[in-house]
Amino acid sequence: xxxxxxxxxxxxxxxxxxxxxxxxxxxxxxxxxxxxxxxxxxxxxxxxxxxxxxxxxxxxxxxxxxxxxxxxxxxxxxxxxxxxxxxxxxxxxxxxxxxxxxxxxxxxxxxxxxxxxxxxxxxxxxxxxxxxxxxxxxxxxxxxxxxxxxxxxxxxxxxxxxxxxxxxxxxxxxxxxxxxxxxxxxxxxxxxxxxxxxxxxxxxxxxxxxxxxxxxxxxxxxxxxxxxxxxxxxxxxxxxxxxxxxxxxxxxxxxxxxxxxxxxxxxxxxxxxxxxxxxxxxxxxxxxxxxxxxxxxxxxxxxxxxxxxxxxxxxxxxxxxxxxxxxxxxxxxxxxxxxxxxxxxxxxxxxxxxxxxxxxxxxxxxxxxxxxxxxxxxxxxxxxxxxxxxxxxxxxxxxxxxxxxxxxxxxxxxxxxxxxxxxxxxxxxxxxxxxxxxxxxxxxxxxxxxxxxxxxxxxxxxxxxxxxxxxxxxx
Numbered sequence: 087x088x089x090x091x092x093x094x095x096x097x098x099x100x101x102x103x104x105x106x107x108x109x110x111x112x113x114x115x116x117x118x119x120x121x122x123x124x125x126x127x128x129x130x131x132x133x134x135x136x137x138x139x140x141x142x143x144x145x146x147x148x149x150x151x152x153x154x155x156x157x158x159x160x161x162x163x164x165x166x167x168x169x170x171x172x173x174x175x176x177x178x179x180x181x182x183x184x185x186x187x188x189x190x191x192x193x194x195x196x197x198x199x200x201x202x203x204x205x206x207x208x209x210x211x212x213x214x215x216x217x218x219x220x221x222x223x224x225x226x227x228x229x230x231x232x233x234x235x236x237x238x239x240x241x242x243x244x245x246x247x248x249x250x251x252x253x254x255x256x257x258x259x260x261x262x263x264x265x266x267x268x269x270x271x272x273x274x275x276x277x278x279x280x281x282x283x284x285x286x287x288x289x290x291x292x293x294x295x296x297x298x299x300x301x302x303x304x305x306x307x308x309x310x311x312x313x314x315x316x317x318x319x320x321x322x323x324x325x326x327x328x329x330x331x332x333x334x335x336x337x338x339x340x341x342x343x344x345x346x347x348x349x350x351x352x353x354x355x356x357x358x359x360x361x362x363x364x365x366x367x368x369x370x371x372x373x374x375x376x377x378x379x380x381x382x383x384x385x386x387x388x389x390x391x392x393x394x395x396x397x398x399x400x401x402x403x404x405x406x407x408x409x410x411x412x413x414x415x416x417x418x419x420x421x422x423x424x425x426x427x428x429x430x431x432x433x434x435x436x437x438x439x440x441x442x443x444x445x446x447x448x449x450x451x452x453x454x455x456x457x458x459x460x461x462x463x464x465x466x467x468x469x470x471x472x473x474x475x476x477x478x479x480x481x482x483x484x485x486x487x488x489x490x491x492x493x494x495x496x497x498x499x500x501x502x503x504x505x506x507x508x509x510x511x512x513x514x515x516x517x518x519x520x521x522x523x524x525x526x527x528x529x530x531x532x533x534x535x536x537x538x539x540x541x542x543x544x545x546x547x548x549x550x551x552x553x554x555x556x557x558x559x560x561x
Contacts, residue, residue: 095307095314102141102291102315107322109369110287111244112346113191115330117283117429120340121276124266124331127324129280134320136281136474137288140443141316143450143471144291145308146461150453157446158388164449168501171393173445174384175497180438181381182415184286186423187431188370188377189214194343195366198359211423218371219416222378223402223409243365244326247346250353251329262332271336278481282436283429285478288319289439309462329353378412385411395500430485437486440478441494447471 118126147160157177162170189211193202196210255262291312330345333352342348346366350358386408388394402409422431450468454461479487 094302095311098307098311099315099318102311103318106137106288106290106316106319109188109191109366111323111326112195112344112366112369113187113428113432114283114287115327116339116342116345117432118280119331119336119345121272121280121283122274123269123271123336125270125272125274126280126284126336127327127331129277129284130287130323130327131320133281133284133288134316134323136285136478137291138313138316138320139467139471139474140447141291141312142309142463142467143443143447145312146464146467147446147450147453149304149308149461150450150457157442158384158391158393160453161445161449164452167391167393169445171388171501172494172497173442174388174393175501176438176442176445176494178381178384178388179493179497180435180442181377181384182418183422183431183435183438184289185215185377185381185415185419186211186426187428187435189419189423190428190431192367192370195347195363195370198344198347198363208424212420214371215416215420215423218378219412222382222412223407224405243350243361243369244322246361247350247353247358248325248329250358251325251333251349254353255329255332265332265335278477279433279483282478282481283432286432286436286439287323288316289436291316305461378415381415382408382412385415393501430483433482434486434490436478437482437490438493440475440482441490444472444475444479447475 115126118129122129144157144160147157151160151163158170158174160170161173192214193207193210196202197207202210330339330349334345334349338348339345344363344366346362347359350360350362352358354361385394385398389396389399389408389411398408398411398414400408400410447468450464450471454464454468482490
């Protein structure tokens with residue numbers, strides 16, 4: 087059947103913004119402060135540019151491979167199933183590694199309200215991860231509703247922080263100037279490491295790219311939406327960090343495991359600390375819940391494509407969700423949350439993401455080689471993306487490179503000995519039809535900022551209509 091093109095520039099921009107902005111801001115600011123001080127603001131700009139380039143590459147890939155979606159599908163189309171598998175394997179590892187980051191952050195912010203000993207921390211991490219796992223097992227519809235609630239609630243504290251922060255900067259310019267001086271107190275030797283960590287905060291754009299069959303005039307709409315959406319994200323991140331570094335000295339930030347509670351206390355006193363604590367708990371929960379859903383979907387899609395062990399495609403008889411994959415990823419995330427440092431987890435996730443993004447950039451070069459279609463910058467952007475990915479891989483730690491290579495080889499072994507190599511046709515048809523992709527794409531509109539932005543847009547349109555009607559009524 088002919089596929090209806092329902093998504094406008096506003097819709098796609100909304101999806102991109104909603105896919106990227108999450109709980110990362112509650113985690114990354116303090117880490118980068120200890121590496122670069124206020125100069126971190128520059129890194130947030132550069133990382134935003136890096137992410138925008140890679141996001142455009144993903145968007146263009148979805149334009150040329152519109153009916154399947156996902157980076158492993160893009161690479162499979164350009165090369166073959168093996169390289170597609172390597173891409174999907176790296177993406178899955180990266181997304182899996184990100185899940186315990188939020189469990190660790192949740193415990194850190196919870197301890198402001200409820201001090202915990204080590205066994206208590208482990209217990210809370212387990213409850214946090216397996217509760218969200220259970221929600222995803224019970225059903226995607228319930229998971230989507232929970233995510234709507236969590237993500238809408240987490241927006242308000244950040245907006246309060248930004249508003250109070252700008253008032254503080256106007257009223258206390260000398261304090262702000264003192265916190266920003268010197269601007270580069272630690273030099274720039276940690277720029278590469280900092281870029282790796284900040285780049286992670288922009289990740290999520292790969293979840294926001296859609297099959298082009300869903301988009302009105304995709305040739306112009308997709309690149310415009312990516313640029314506008316990533317610009318909004320960068321502005322949001324920069325505004326938050328401008329206030330964070332302006333209101334609290336970078337030395338104090340670097341020593342804090344809950345930086346936004348510290349900033350909230352400076353700006354709004356006890357009320358501010360409480361607001362930011364609650365906001366962080368909701369934000370972290372929302373990010374991890376949606377991350378679990380995306381990670382399970384990736385392993386499920388690869389399994390039904392014959393590229394991943396068949397066990398990941400097992401469907402719960404009642405709830406119709408890939409419950410074994412969800413339980414396995416929840417268990418692994420729990421173990422990692424106990425034994426792994428948060429900085430190491432982020433860096434290792436970016437190593438795997440950079441490898442997957444590198445293959446995706448190379449795939450776009452192949453996909454556009456013999457096409458007459460011309461998207462803005464489609465010949466140049468993938469080469470810039472290749473350089474960005476190589477720089478990110480280079481900037482990760484020796485541990486990341488060694489262990490990442492070992493895990494990549496382990497993935498090859500899994501592919502050779504455990505993957506079925508044959509499609510599970512009846513599941514694949516249900517998952518990869520245009521109708522199924524459209525339903526998943528439209529569901530993304532309900533994610534972070536989606537409902538709120540839509541309401542604001544509709545309110546603006548109604549107000550504009552009323553203003554136009556007034557002269558007619560008077561006449």
